[in-house]
Amino acid sequence: MQFDLHEIWAKTDPYQSILTHSMLSGIVAQVIVRHMIAPGTLHRLSGALSCSTEKAINWIGYLVSLHDIGKIEGQFQYRWPAMREKMDQQGLKPDFPDPEPIRHEKTTCRCLRERIWREVPNRSMAKFYANLLEAHHQGKSGKEGERQNQFWNTLQEELEYQMRIQFLHSETVWLPDLDKKDRGSAGALLLGIVILSDWIASSDYFAQAETWFCQPDAQEHAVHLAKTFLTVSGLESQPAEWEQEFHQVWPSISREGLRGLQAETEMLFKQAQERISVVLLEAPMGEGKTEAGVYAALQMARQWGKYGFYVGLPTAATSNQMVGRMCTFLQMHHASEPVRLLHSMAWLSDEGQPSFCPDFDTEEERYAWRWLLPARRGLLGTYAVGTVDQAMMSVLLVKYGVLRLFGLAEKALIIDELHSYDVYMSEILHRLLEWCKVLEIPVVLLSATLPPEKKTQMLSAYTAESIPSSYPAVTAITESGKVLVRTIHHTEKQQTVSVTLCPILHQAEQIAAYAKELVQDGGCLCILLNTVQQAQETFQALKSIGFDGELLLFHARFPAEQRDQIEQRCIRLFGKEKSMRPQSAILVATQVVEQSLDVDFDLMMTAIAPIDLVLQRLGRMFRHQDTPRPPHITVPNLYVLVPDPSEPFGADGFVYPTCLLQQSIHLLEQYRSIHIPEDLPVLVTRGYDPQAAPPEELGSWMEHLIEDQVKAAASGNYLIHEPGKGYSPIKESEKIQFDDLESSSYLSAKTRLGEPTVRIVLLPPERFEYFCKKGEKHGGRTVLSVVSKEEAREILKSSVSVRAKLLHPGNPDVLFGRRLLEGVQIYPAVIDKDGNMQYTQINGVEIIVNKELGVTFKDGDVSESIV
Structure with a gap:
């Protein structure tokens, strides 16, 4: 036997x-x-x-x-x-x-x-x-x-x-x-x-x-x-020898043309006596931080024996633009490995994606298939660009999240727009940096304006030394924990921005009239608002008063394909190429233009926001030196929309803490002119300092600080242990809480503390019926799983992300996507005479996909704050 x-x-x-x-x-x-x-x-x-x-x-x-x-x-x-x-x-x-x-x-x-x-x-x-x-x-x-x-x-x-x-x-x-x-x-x-x-x-x-x-x-x-x-599979390591001279890494920038930030970054590596673990680049907008960050990442990768990089950005929109820049950069150096785009919708533009999603005998086959897809293996390949969430998930209790750490360990990590992440996300990022240190993953952090507390928090993962206050500056920490600071004494952008407070926030008609007046003799104006609803209302008000220049609306609640088209149009009209720049234009937008988009406006009108974000927004004004300006616009002017003193902050107070909004107003009342760069660190420090607030507002500050502590503690429920306690899934394999699927709104909510979202699609009746015939009953609902790659593209290009609570759970005739359509809900629409699509839920709330406005909700909760 x-x-x-x-x-x-x-x-x-x-x-x-x-x-x-x-x-x-x-x-x-x-x-x-x-x-x-x-x-x-x-x-x-x-x-x-x-x-x-x-x-x-x-x-x-x-x-x-x-x-x-x-x-x-x-x-x-x-x-x-x-x-x-x-x-x-x-x-x-x-x-x-x-x-x-x-x-x-x-x-x-x-x-x-x-x-x-x-x-x-x-x-x-x-x-x-x-x-x-x-x-x-x-x-x-x-x-x-x-x-x-x-x-x-x-x-x-x-x-x-x-x-x-x-x-x-x-x-x-x-x-x-x-x-x-x-x-x-x-x-x-x-x-x-x-x-x-x-x-x-x-x-x-x-x-x-x-x-x-x-x-x-x-x-x-x-x-x-x-x-x-x-x-x-694109997983073989791709060695590359990068030059040490900045102008050789970036041939389009001559040695004489180096900006102060770039020159100091180069000198940091030329004079370093030991390997550098992390570099923080802080400088005003338009100082060439991206080029300096990539240079630093490649030098650190060479020091630590790594290949390639991952660039993590706040949003999918900023990732889409950055991937083009990185592709051009690598083509310039004849790199054999392409740049992968990595976020939840990235596979739509990835031609290497399989044309179908097969059936699987086991769950393990499903995970293996997904992880070796082009869109996912970006973290395992040599070069990739995507949302910072992709890196953050490596330190969450995510199934096979260890593969994310494993992939990051092969390359340098660049985290852009560090200032844009809230307390909750910052806790996750700090844990990620702790793991980067022990895995010897070199890290580059980029920020235009960073509160001192956040700077100290992030760098504490690498050293117990105090971090000197200096701005603009290159701050580095070596492998032994030594802090190196190189102060930048000359910045490219040295300007004075005039600030005007306008107490017309929430008054779309008055905002529209003022905006029209500002550009009546020409100029490109951006009106940046904090909620989608406010942007939609202001856009409609501008149309109703007959603005005859170029008028655009840009927010995140457009269907995916249309949003991408609008984004590309914004870049063509207001980007580095000036041939299509209009004589007179108004872009009404939400925070989608706040970060990483390389666009330039003559004038900026912004809703009140925390002071660091106000400063970030003004960086989209007078950004390029070669932009032709109208004769009457000779200096940058920032118009800040604030509520009437007798009115509350309303929806803006749900997007940002009211104490920070009030503090921004106090500061801007004092600083009617902002001198760049010298005023930036002072404003950011005071904007987050409760002691700088009037005594009557201390109660609001205390509530905010307590809420921050709760948010910080909440992130700990989903984090793996710090490295000193070992790799937690080794001992806690049964405590892993999430599928590693970007489409999971619940998982997304764990990298960004907020309400869960759902990606929905409204389809014309004939297309909905076509896909219904392909559906099958599963667990009491109709599931759509067998579609071709072309059909999946068709559906996802029409998809948009909305707050889950706005969708009634009892809606009939809903198709739930699986496999290539994982996490998507598909609804049948009625098309009106203007070509807009509408679906009425069983509670009477209408979901409308308006061709001009994007998604709106009628007779329901319309106080949206998704951007």
Whole structure:
């Protein structure tokens, strides 16, 4: 009565024995380490393991090869009918088949920890590595298999012995000792390798491995296939040698043309005595921070032996523009790897996306397929641009979030617009920076205006030293924790902005009339409002009074394709290229133009906001030196819309804390002229200082500070541990709370503390009926899952994100998207005579997709603040 290891199944369709799958997984792991991991990451990992690089590669192959050893167990093997028949014939039927699912990874953990590695000197390390392998399937429920059956135990020991000989080339087991400070970083890297190796070894590339793995050249063939997989998937590391001179990295900028920020950034690296872990670039708008940030990231990547970068921005709109700039930059240097765009809608523009989403036999296949899509593998590839949420999710309790850390560990991380993230997001970012430090991920932080408290908070992840106050400046922290500050004594933008307070906030007709008057003799004006509804009302008011110049409305509640078209039109009209700049124009917008969009206006009218955001907004005025201005507009003028003293802040007070809005008004009453750059740090510091507020407003400040503490504490519910406590999913695999799907509004709410949103689509009746016929009943609702790539594009281009609470849960005739349409709700629309689409919910609230205004809600809660 016996089984050969070739007869013990690991995969069944097609068949792959436990021996073949274990060998393949270990070989794939070694290929990943040799050809995907950057030299600096491998050096960090082998250093933590206290061994040479080659010995580390051998040991990693051994560790990964044992991840499925728990499948050699009676109750697990009995699942497959073919094996069940053989076991019945040999009298191996389990005595007590348990109704609770058997989780083979739990059996793996106990098998290695208590029996196979029982002789290793350091028992805590046996537990650590066993727990790590247990986490390669995350968030699963079930129990371990039977542990006392000598027949299966013998086979487990036989497999381990063969893997020991194969990969360690030794009769003796060796488990590397890890210092406590290294357990978090090494655990995250090793777990990432285990998961990827398992997925790749289970891919179609190795589907027929059982038929050829007995051949003499099988191992060489497996290496070849694994390398091919990495190359075809865009996961192979892409070494690049970057010059140290700024003008060589950015050939369009001459040595003599370097701006102060750029020159000081270059000198920082030329004079640095040790490697730099983090750089913070603070300077007014228009000082070339992006170019300096990319230069710094590439220099730090060279120092730390990394390849590539990830640029994280506040919104999808800013990501869309940045990816074009980075593509042009890499093409200029003839880089072989493209830049990936990474956010929830990015795949619409990614031609490498598969044309369909297949059916999956297992949940694991679904995750593997999703992670190796072009849109997702941006974090695993060499160069990518996307929303900062993609990086933030690496430190949330997200299923397979470790792969995000693993991908970031290969490159430099650039976080733009640091000032735009609230207290809740800042807590998540701080945890991310703690992990970046131990994983030796070089980080560049960019900000125009940063409150001192936030600056100290972010940099405290790297040093206990005090951070000097200096602005504009380049602040860096070395690997030993030393703080370096280079003050910028000359800025490109030295100007005085005139400020006028206008007590007409919430009065669309008066705003429109004033705006029309401002540009009656020409000029390009931006009216920036805090809510979509205010922007829509102001746009309608301008139309009603007959403004005859170029008039645009731009906010985030337009269908995706239309929003992209409006964004591109804004860039053409108000961007660096001046040939299409109109003589007279008004853009009515929300915060979508506040961050990273390179547009330039002659005049700015903005709703009151926290002072740092007001300063950020004025940076979109008089931005380019070569912009032709009307003769009567010679200096920048900022018109700040404030409420009448007798009126409340209304919806604006729901978007931003009222104490910060009131503080901005106090400051702007004192500073009727803002001198750039010297006034910026003073204004930002005072704008967030309760002691600078009048005594009667201290109560409001106290409420705000308490709310901030609550928000900061709330983020801790979803964070992995700090690195010093190890990589938390190793011990908390069953506490992982989220699917790693960008379409999950619940997950999005955990990177940005706010109300959950849902992506909806209104379709004409005939198209809705067409897709209804493709739907199927599932869990009491109609689900649409089988669509082509072209059909998915059609639907998603018409989609828009709205607050979930505005959608009635009992709406009939709703299609719920799955797979390519994950998280989308599709509604049938009635089309009116003007071509607008409308759907009436069962509570009487109408959802309207207006061709000019975007999405509106009628007879319901219209106090929207989504931007």
